[in-house]
Amino acid sequence: MRALVELGLRNRRAVLLADVPLEDVDGFRQTVVDAVAAGWRLVAFLGMPETAETTRLLAILADDARGQLGAASTLVGESYPALTPDCPQAHAFEREIAEQCAVRPEGHPWLKPLRRHLPDHRAAGRTAVVLDPDVYPFFRVEGEEVHEVGVGPVHAGIIEPGHFRFQAHGEEVLFLEIVLGYQHRGVERLLETVDRTRAVLVAESIAGDSVIGHVGAYCGAIEALARSRKSPRAQAVRGIALELERLANHVGDLGAIAGDVAFQPAAAFFGRLRGEFLNLLMLVSGNRFGRGLVRPGGLAFDLPPAMADEMRRRLERLRTELEPVARLLFESASVQARLEGVGAVPREACVELGFVGPVARACEVARDVRHDHPYGVFRFAHVPVATAWAGDVHARALVRWHEVLRSLEFVLDQLAALPRGEPRAECGELRPGELAVALQEGWRGEIAHVVVTDEQGRVRRHKVVDPSFHNWTALAVALPGNLISDFPLCNKSFNLSYAGHDL
Amino acid sequence: MGLVSWTALAALAAVLLTAPLLPGIVVRTKSFLTGRRGAPVLQLYYDLWKLFRKGTVYSTTTTWVFRAAPVVVLATLLTAALFLPLDGRAAPVHFAGDLLAFAGLLALGRFALVLGGLDTGSSFEGMGASREVTFASFAEPALFLCFIALVLATGDLSLSDMLGAPLAAVWPRAAAALTLVGASLFVLLLAENSRVPVDDPATHLELTMIHEVIVLDHGGPDLALIQLGGALKLAIFGALVVGVLVPRAGLGVAAAIAALLVGLGVVAVLVGVVESVMARLRLTRVPQLLVGAAALALFAVILLLR
Secondary structure, three states, rough: HHHHOOOOOOOOEEEHHHHHOOEEHHHHHHHHHHHHOOOOOOEEEEEEEEEOOOOOEEEEEEEOOEEEEEEEEEEEOOEEEEEEOOHHHHHHHHHHHHHOOEEEEEEEOOOOOOOOOOOOOOOOOOOOOOOOOOOOOOOOOOOOOEEHHHHHOOOOOOOOOEEEEEEEEOOEEEEEEEEEEOOOOHHHHHHHOOHHHHHHHHHHHHOOOOOHHHHHHHHHHHHHHHEEEEHHHHHHHHHHHHHHHHHHHHHHHHHHHHHHOOOOOHHHHHHHHHHHHHHHHHHOOOOOOOOOOOOEEEOOOOOOHHHHHHHHHHHHHHHHHHHHHHHHHHHHHHHHHHHOOOOOOOHHHHHHHHHHHHHHOOOOOOOOHHHHHHHHHHHHOOOOOOOOOOOOOOHHHHHHHHHHHHHHHHOOOOOOOOOOOEEEEOOOOOOOEEEEEEEEEEOOOOEEEEEEEEEOOOEEEEEEEEHHHHHHHHHHHHHOOHHHHHHHHHHHOOOOOOHHHOO | OOOHHHHHHHHHHHHHHHHHHHHHEEEEEEHHOOOOOOOOOOOOHHHHHHOOOOOOOOOOOHHHHHHHHHHHHHHHHHHHHHHOOOOOHHHHHHHHOOOHHHHHHHHHHHHHHHHHHHHHHOHHHHHHHHHHHHHHHHHHHHHHHHHHHHHHHHHHOOOOHOHHHHHHHOOOOOHHHHHHHHHHHHHHHHOOOOOOOOOOOOOOOOHHOOOHHHHOOOOOOHHHHHHHHHHHHHHHHHHHHHHHHHOOOOHHHHHHHHHHHHHHHHHHHHHHHHHHOOOOOOOOHHHHHHHHHHHHHHHHHHHHHH
């Protein structure tokens, strides 16, 4: 643990890669397992080719209580003993490593393709494929009365593709297996190869509804490696844009949850109000989803005072319009009967598997990057962490409603007293041989970008971890024991990103 | 069996022509109450016109059962409508015990629809079929309890009398019981026509559907027959509700038909209001609602036996 702390890695503060401890496989494994047992959380676990035959495994860990980050690494060849049996948080990361780097985690209990693509971060001298993208062995429950329902990848609504396979006994779900990867675009490879003017556009396109979230984390990592310092004004406007994105999505999803239980009034009004928040993002950035605003070094353009006044006026009005609709949703008995007790995530599962964002906060696990690893404007303006305890659909909806109220307060406060400063600072060459981790609390939870530079200061490895990467497991954990007809409602209360997971 | 009554046939024609208006009224009511503009009231007519001009695609797993389903559904509903005294006097077809034939025809239509769904071999449609018949086994006893109450009230075994002049005569004495029957029938109307709180006709989520999911594979004219059947079923149940709650025996033929059509419109508005103020029930709670409807009818029976 001491080595993890002594490294001095923080959110958006780069360290020399040479300072990251390089242990033998068993030592590395022990370090990670011990740290997680002591309350650290696995933020990212990735592989990058080191020599022609070896791959360096790099684990990024976070101590949320102390706001510290740590890193550990090791060199492996064809295989290594999997961490998952002793550290379940690693299960999806190890499938990812097996798929991307063709390194086999021996003893992994659920070694199946994650995104179903060929290795794209394999050591140059190796040709093996560990996971055949065309072979996916589904889990099956046997029994006369058990039936299997497959949904997707093509769905009835205008949503992203993903395959859900239910093992059901009548209306009760026994097991849900989620197969993703249909949206795999090779985002990490693109971020490592294209030039920086294009990379920022790629970062904005990782998940269409988390533009500010991802581009903010991308810029945070790049700025840390370039030692670029943003002005307070740029930090504040980034914070405003991030919270507007959260507002638009939370409000839209509360409406969608109402729609899934056929509660028309809340669905209709929240649906309209979502548009109002998107229009505010449009005002700030020129795009309803916030594209084109955040750039390395700060902002592409400033937020003029007249615009700030206009935004405050609109937000004050929206606040008065939101409250009666939320009351309608949270105080209607017929709605409560549908939301309570459905799709509960046990708190232990949340701690053990490392879920993030509103999903974790709804099980009383107060994880919030803005609070635990503060950065930018959030070092000065604290947004209270909203939690609930039941872990069910209702708790997730409630957490999101409280976050709506707190984000509204935050944005209004920031707009009332925007600090001075140039919108954009210089952001030059990246320092060679360094590692930077940028965490950002997107509306779904923790977005992590891990960037490692090579000896020439080029990007050697760019790892993206979307909150959906952690939380898809939460949906699979929450569903067994529920009614199959409640799946869409559960799914909506998580509203995870397919593109963010598939990269 | 009585002589064919031409005024009753005219009433049936009027109901057939206006039935597709009812879903439009429901949608407009919902839109109005939730601050939206909503689809035109005539939307179902446009949809039917569009669908009837389309071709159909049949899955290779389906057989004649699948193709027969829409025809049987509409035919059974049309035949069932013949037993209703829509002009407030007598039905085109009536005989003692025709209420059994009426309920049997509705069941036959459901049977055909469910078989058609199962014929596709799709797991969704199997689930929908299972839900449809499960809930029907709760809805049918409730319907029969309503009929028993009406038989007890009027002393007749024909729908024409149960909903015609004899009913109007007993209304002053049996108002409480008949109101309960009307309420029970309204709940059955919501359940049988896959409306909120039982089903959600507006959803696109296959896993939550009951009725809609069984007809997912039907297209073109087949789907048009099913949608027309859906509108007709809403009108039939609406006519039962209106027939029990608003006796029209004393009115002239034209006035009785007009009163029925206005009554159907009011029922459609009520359905829209219900859909605007409450969420759908969890699927396992639906039988409780239907048992509740049966209990209402049972109280009516007890009141009439007193």
